[in-house]
Amino acid sequence: MTQQPLNPDFDATVLGYPRIGADRELKKALEAHWAGKISLDELHAAAGQVQLADLTRLAGLGLDAAGGALPGDVAYYDQVLETTAALSAVPSRFSGVIGERIGTAEAFVLARGDEANAPLELTKWFDTNYHYLVPEIGPGTAFVADPERLVANHAAHAAAGFELRPTLVGPLTYLLLAKAEDGAPEGFSPLERLDDAVAAYASLLAALGAAGVKLVQLDEPGLVTEEGAKLAADGSTVTRVYSALAAVQSAPRLFVTSGYGTAGDPARPGHVQGELARAGVAVVHADLVRGAAPAAAHLGELNGATLVAGVVNSRNIWRNRLGESLAALRTLQAEVTEAGGALAVGTATSLQHVPHTVAAETALPEHLPAWLAFADEKVAEVVTLAKGLREGDAAIAAELAADAEAHAARAAFAGTSVAAVRERLAALTPEDLERADAEERRAAQAAALGLPPLPTTTIGSFPQTAEVRKARAGARSGALSEAEYEAFLKAEIERVVRFQEELGLDVLVHGEAERNDMVQYFAENFDGYAPTTRGWVQSYGSRSTRPAILWGDVSRPRAFTVPWISYAASLTEKPLKGMLTGPVTILAWSFVRDDQPLEVSAQQVALALRDEIEDLQAAGIGIIQVDEPALRELLPLRAEAQPDYLRWSVDSFRLATAGADTATQIHTHLCYSEFGEVVGAIDALDADVTSIEAARSRMEVTGDLAEFGFSRGIGPGVYDIHSPRVPSTEEIDELLAEALKRLTPEQLWVNPDCGLKTRAYPETEASLRHLVEAAAKARAAIAASV
Ligand code: MET
Ligand SMILES: [Zn+2]
Numbered sequence: 104m105t106q107q108p109l110n111p112d113f114d115a116t117v118l119g120y121p122r123i124g125a126d127r128e129l130k131k132a133l134e135a136h137w138a139g140k141i142s143l144d145e146l147h148a149a150a151g152q153v154q155l156a157d158l159t160r161l162a163g164l165g166l167d168a169a170g171g172a173l174p175g176d177v178a179y180y181d182q183v184l185e186t187t188a189a190l191s192a193v194p195s196r197f198s199g200v201i202g203e204r205i206g207t208a209e210a211f212v213l214a215r216g217d218e219a220n221a222p223l224e225l226t227k228w229f230d231t232n233y234h235y236l237v238p239e240i241g242p243g244t245a246f247v248a249d250p251e252r253l254v255a256n257h258a259a260h261a262a263a264g265f266e267l268r269p270t271l272v273g274p275l276t277y278l279l280l281a282k283a284e285d286g287a288p289e290g291f292s293p294l295e296r297l298d299d300a301v302a303a304y305a306s307l308l309a310a311l312g313a314a315g316v317k318l319v320q321l322d323e324p325g326l327v328t329e330e331g332a333k334l335a336a337d338g339s340t341v342t343r344v345y346s347a348l349a350a351v352q353s354a355p356r357l358f359v360t361s362g363y364g365t366a367g368d369p370a371r372p373g374h375v376q377g378e379l380a381r382a383g384v385a386v387v388h389a390d391l392v393r394g395a396a397p398a399a400a401h402l403g404e405l406n407g408a409t410l411v412a413g414v415v416n417s418r419n420i421w422r423n424r425l426g427e428s429l430a431a432l433r434t435l436q437a438e439v440t441e442a443g444g445a446l447a448v449g450t451a452t453s454l455q456h457v458p459h460t461v462a463a464e465t466a467l468p469e470h471l472p473a474w475l476a477f478a479d480e481k482v483a484e485v486v487t488l489a490k491g492l493r494e495g496d497a498a499i500a501a502e503l504a505a506d507a508e509a510h511a512a513r514a515a516f517a518g519t520s521v522a523a524v525r526e527r528l529a530a531l532t533p534e535d536l537e538r539a540d541a542e543e544r545r546a547a548q549a550a551a552l553g554l555p556p557l558p559t560t561t562i563g564s565f566p567q568t569a570e571v572r573k574a575r576a577g578a579r580s581g582a583l584s585e586a587e588y589e590a591f592l593k594a595e596i597e598r599v600v601r602f603q604e605e606l607g608l609d610v611l612v613h614g615e616a617e618r619n620d621m622v623q624y625f626a627e628n629f630d631g632y633a634p635t636t637r638g639w640v641q642s643y644g645s646r647s648t649r650p651a652i653l654w655g656d657v658s659r660p661r662a663f664t665v666p667w668i669s670y671a672a673s674l675t676e677k678p679l680k681g682m683l684t685g686p687v688t689i690l691a692w693s694f695v696r697d698d699q700p701l702e703v704s705a706q707q708v709a710l711a712l713r714d715e716i717e718d719l720q721a722a723g724i725g726i727i728q729v730d731e732p733a734l735r736e737l738l739p740l741r742a743e744a745q746p747d748y749l750r751w752s753v754d755s756f757r758l759a760t761a762g763a764d765t766a767t768q769i770h771t772h773l774c775y776s777e778f779g780e781v782v783g784a785i786d787a788l789d790a791d792v793t794s795i796e797a798a799r800s801r802m803e804v805t806g807d808l809a810e811f812g813f814s815r816g817i818g819p820g821v822y823d824i825h826s827p828r829v830p831s832t833e834e835i836d837e838l839l840a841e842a843l844k845r846l847t848p849e850q851l852w853v854n855p856d857c858g859l860k861t862r863a864y865p866e867t868e869a870s871l872r873h874l875v876e877a878a879a880k881a882r883a884a885i886a887a888s889v
Contacts, residue, residue, distance in 0.1 A: 119453025200311030276325030349383025373397025478491030
């Protein structure tokens with residue numbers, strides 16, 4: 104066994120750690136502060152406690168507290184916002200309310216808006232379900248280094264013996280993720296401001312160095328995108344920027360990470376790391392999970408730098424295959440050492456995408472915990488791998504044995520591969536994805552449903568009132584018996600049905616009161632799926648979600664939505680639309696198994712949904728909506744991988760829905776993204792009616808769809824449900840008129856942007872009244888014009 108010298112600072116690290124606190128303490132403190140219940144000082148103290156607990160845990164798990172192995176990824180709301188604050192990059196539209204400096208209070212104004220200003224836009228961070236606040240950059244945006252918070256955070260923990268490496272989004276990624284502010288000249292790109300931003304980063308580094316910081320982490324995952332890759336050709340922008348930053352007098356050493364894929368040209372993995380090292384960056388990182396391991400040819404350029412090999416998956420919750428990782432690391436180590444560099448073991452990205460610890464889960468099926476690794480278990484894996492690399496297999500013999508055993512048990516477990524599910528998949532034929540001709544369907548559905556033109560409907564959920572949440576919690580804790588809970592839900596369904604009838608909506612829904620979350624509800628009712636109890640993952644700001652774990656072959660033991668939906672239908676003469684969540688969204692918002700292609704898991708979920716649709720139809724439900732809000736979300740970052748994704752994702756929707764009768768109207772619903780780029784896929788879903796978020800973009804997507812020749816039903820949202828604001832009837836009139844410029848009256852449906860579950864009743868009632876009124880006016884106008 105070779106005894107190579109590893110990194111002089113550390114041989115194991117993680118790029119970041121969940122920031123919300125093991126018990127979501129930061130969420131509670133933030134919301135208490137926003138509600139005026141605790142002061143800013145109390146918030147800082149609470150956040151400091153959370154960070155101290157995290158650092159103590161990380162050091163306890165074996166990361167070198169004094170050697171720079173601990174990430175200083177402090178962020179109360181969002182890591183991109185922290186960088187905006189460190190650069191004092193105040194968007195012009197806030198210049199009246201925010202001075203030159205973005206302190207914590209000012210950062211919250213950017214994050215949450217105020218009476219006069221909408222907050223910064225939230226957008227998905229790469230292909231994750233984390234959302235960051237989009238910087239708004241213009242030709243005049245000031246970039247002024249404000250190191251105060253970073254310095255204070257470093258100093259606070261240095262005193263306790265934790266040598267943090269302050270973490271910022273790197274300048275290239277920061278500007279790649281920014282948008283041109285309103286009023287910037289046509290064609291302006293935030294990257295035009297690169298030199299000014301780099302100057303501010305240089306001042307930040309100088310100040311951090313002066314404060315005794317030894318290592319700073321700059322995250323550059325933007326380099327894995329198509330646009331970012333262009334900045335990373337040899338002799339490129341990457342070289343220019345990082346040569347400048349590495350040359351800053353008395354600056355700390357730099358640690359530049361990528362993550363979420365292969366940085367730069369995917370055919371030349373490692374060249375960006377070589378380029379960074381040549382520029383003077385001391386520690387570079389490569390994502391070995393989503394990305395490819397650096398090619399030996401490029402490691403030659405490392406030249407004394409350290410490569411952090413991101414071998415532990417920080418996006419899933421599965422235990423690492425330690426034996427395989429160790430073998431890959433040994434190969435890399437030989438190449439890196441040969442090149443005069445050093446190797447350290449790390450994670451593919453920050454661990455912010457996984458929950459704190461498996462140990463907190465008390466209700467998982469018995470077989471599952473041993474297969475899993477959340478953040479803490481992943482830290483332990485990184486430490487174990489580094490030890491194995493340093494001291495040889497014998498030093499980690501117990502861990503290797505436990506690992507082999509867990510993986511063998513997982514492979515052999517009955518639910519991992521279920522013959523009945525496999526046989527059903529193997530027997531599928533192309534006809535299983537085909538429905539009758541769209542025109543034939545349209546005629547059959549028109550006859551069966553008898554809807555007016557411009558039918559009005561909602562997207563499914565109605566306000567989840569405190570009573571609804573309380574009843575659900577009561578059912579979970581046992582405070583409410585099964586019979587009591589059922590009676591409660593039936594009463595709630597009846598109330599929602601009567602409410603919709605009174606409003607005069609044309610197609611009713613049951614309101615989804617029984618669902619805590621549109622994906623978790625399905626996970627709870629499918630075999631092969633397990634919800635967690637404490638597995639919170641930050642989605643944005645103080646918000647977290649609790650993705651369920653898809654661990655085995657999926658099937659549906661019994662119909663579960665049918666009782667509620669058919670009960671709702673029994674209460675009304677109007678058509679009632681059944682609600683399901685589609686396969687892609689179910690996968691996108693879960694932790695999925697890593698031992699088979701996503702495509703196969705999608706097919707299994709699709710077949711389970713197909714069974715539910717058959718049962719809904721048999722119960723007399725003539726309209727069924729299968730929501731796919733995450734369709735765009737899983738689209739791969741790299742263009743070359745997109746067609747294959749679009750093929751299987753569309754096919755999984757069709758597999759779920761194509762068993763429906765010709766007269767059954769299949770709807771889908773899309774939101775949370777811009778769908779302009781994927782209209783071809785939306786068309787290929789072959790849904791009879793598609794509702795899609797559109798109010799904020801003023802019906803923009805209707806243009807894309809019309810241009811594409813989309814001919815089936817379409818309900819562009821006319822009411823933005825993301826805020827309590829009530830749209831006026833006139834406003835909805837205008838949106839409908841706008842939509843009718845491009846869509847035919849036979850095509851157009853009238854509905855809100857999305858479900859109403861986060862709204863309260865007063866604004867919901869007022870908004871839906873205006874929506875029904877506007878639809879009636881538009882109908883009358885159409886009738887008068889023929
Ligand atoms: C995020 S899409 C939500 C769709 C779901 N049917 C609802 O109305 O809540
Ligand atoms: Zn939606």
